[in-house]
Amino acid sequence: MVSVKKPASPSEIRSEIEDRVAEVGEFIRSQREVASMSVRRLAELAGVSNPYLSQIERGLRRPSAEILQQLAKALKISVEALYVRAGLLTDDESTPNVREA
Numbered sequence: 001m002v003s004v005k006k007p008a009s010p011s012e013i014r015s016e017i018e019d020r021v022a023e024v025g026e027f028i029r030s031q032r033e034v035a036s037m038s039v040r041r042l043a044e045l046a047g048v049s050n051p052y053l054s055q056i057e058r059g060l061r062r063p064s065a066e067i068l069q070q071l072a073k074a075l076k077i078s079v080e081a082l083y084v085r086a087g088l089l090t091d092d093e094s095t096p097n098v099r100e101a
Contacts, residue, residue, distance in 0.1 A: 016087075017062070017087070018059070020085070020086055020087040021059050021060075021061070021062045021086075022059030023059075023085050024056075024063070024068075024082060024085045024086040025056050025057045025058060025059040025060075026057070026059070027081075027082070027085050028053075028056060028057055028071055028075070028082070029057040031075045031077055032057075032075065035075055035076070037075075039053055039054055039057070042071070042074055042075065045073075045074035046067070046070040046071045046073070046074040047070055048067060048070065048071075053071075056071075062086075063086070065083065065086075065088055068082040068083060068086060068088070069082075
């Protein structure tokens with residue numbers, strides 16, 4: 001018997017997005033703490049406001065790909081790691097394909 005996965009409901013999709021936003025915020029906070037950096041300093045280096053960064057870390061705001069890139073650069077971490085956590089890339093897409101000559 002073949003089982004067919006039923007499409008996700010709008011509330012399930014919303015819940016998944018909220019989980020991703022919270023996860024990326026927690027990851028950014030943990031990386032900031034590992035770097036011994038204040039919220040204010042990271043916000044300054046990334047070119048975002050202190051309150052906005054605080055909202056991202058608490059999972060209240062969903063950062064754009066551009067903001068994630070700025071945060072990754074300021075934290076000196078892989079932007080792909082942030083994209084995967086935010087759901088913008090899958091683990092498979094985060095590793096570039098290498099072709100043999």
